[in-house]
Amino acid sequence: MTPAISGTTKLAGVVGWPLEHTLSPAIHNAAYEALDVDWAYLPLPVGDETALIRVMSAVKVLPFVGLSVTMPYKETMLGLCDEVAALAEMAGAVNTVHVADGRLIGYNTDGRGLLESLSEEVGFEPQGKRAAILGAGGAAGAALVGLVLGEASSVTVVNRTLDRAQHLVERVSPRARGTELAAIALDGDAEAAVAEADLIVNATPVGMRPEDGSPVPASWLKPGRVVADMLYRPAETELLRLAREVGAIPLGGLGMLVAQGAIALDIWGGGSTGKAPRDVMRRAAEDATRAWPSGA
Numbered sequence: 001m002t003p004a005i006s007g008t009t010k011l012a013g014v015v016g017w018p019l020e021h022t023l024s025p026a027i028h029n030a031a032y033e034a035l036d037v038d039w040a041y042l043p044l045p046v047g048d049e050t051a052l053i054r055v056m057s058a059v060k061v062l063p064f065v066g067l068s069v070t071m072p073y074k075e076t077m078l079g080l081c082d083e084v085a086a087l088a089e090m091a092g093a094v095n096t097v098h099v100a101d102g103r104l105i106g107y108n109t110d111g112r113g114l115l116e117s118l119s120e121e122v123g124f125e126p127q128g129k130r131a132a133i134l135g136a137g138g139a140a141g142a143a144l145v146g147l148v149l150g151e152a153s154s155v156t157v158v159n160r161t162l163d164r165a166q167h168l169v170e171r172v173s174p175r176a177r178g179t180e181l182a183a184i185a186l187d188g189d190a191e192a193a194v195a196e197a198d199l200i201v202n203a204t205p206v207g208m209r210p211e212d213g214s215p216v217p218a219s220w221l222k223p224g225r226v227v228a229d230m231l232y233r234p235a236e237t238e239l240l241r242l243a244r245e246v247g248a249i250p251l252g253g254l255g256m257l258v259a260q261g262a263i264a265l266d267i268w269g270g271g272s273t274g275k276a277p278r279d280v281m282r283r284a285a286e287d288a289t290r291a292w293p294s295g296a
Helices: 024-035 049-059 076-080 086-091 110-122 138-149 162-175 190-195 238-246 254-269 278-290
Strands: 010-016 039-045 064-069 096-100 103-107 130-134 154-159 180-185 199-202 226-229 249-251
Touching: 010 024, 024 039, 024 254, 024 278, 049 076, 049 096, 064 254, 076 103, 086 103, 086 110, 086 138, 086 162, 096 254, 110 138, 110 226, 110 249, 110 254, 130 138, 130 190, 138 154, 138 162, 138 199, 154 162, 154 190, 162 180, 180 190, 226 238, 238 249, 254 278
Parallel strands: 010 039, 010 064, 130 154, 130 199, 154 180, 199 226, 226 249
Antiparallel strands: 064 096, 096 103
């Protein structure tokens, strides 16, 4: 049962474009009901950056506790927040905004969500392991920061445009601690870097559409390695299908979506709402995916 909306209801939501298939409202509203908090979570489709600026100005004066941020605005949101947490600065992207006293405080919970999903779903801990990240945008930045936090021995950022991969590595390197970072183009030495990695993370949008194919060939994937796709739609991307066929360990993005959302809820609640119920949120996500059209 959806909680009643009243004059005291606090608001949260997700901003992005498009949002027709977002799972976040189902996930969050199920959590609010389980926690018995007077909150409601809304989809806020925003068509361009000009509209995004207007929405964020309004959010400051409306009863919002926070926002989730999805494509294509995670990087843009950095410049719209009044304060940005260190992990979001390192990642170069904000996926969670806490609205507090009329100020927007930006966080990135994707990296921690990835670590949680890897640990809980496939028993993978990055400490001392080699990783390769496909992509160099905001999602890749979050994955890179997460793997640095997880004390991976090395992470190679693989991207079609080498300059962008190098920029990401240069931004994170000063705080990489014991993790060795490298950037390479999606050619040349990329096959070796991916094939030798204990963990491969797809942080690109390649795979969202049936015609996309896989961001790397099946020959680059090896048995026993973990292949994680940050995409959660479709449930099995072409990359994950290939991984399964060669004997690698495939991991879709649904668990990460739930984990990062749970971390965001805990930030917004600040301890006043109780810990986010991940089991409830996961069931809501799975129920919502069953409503997708066949083949999605």
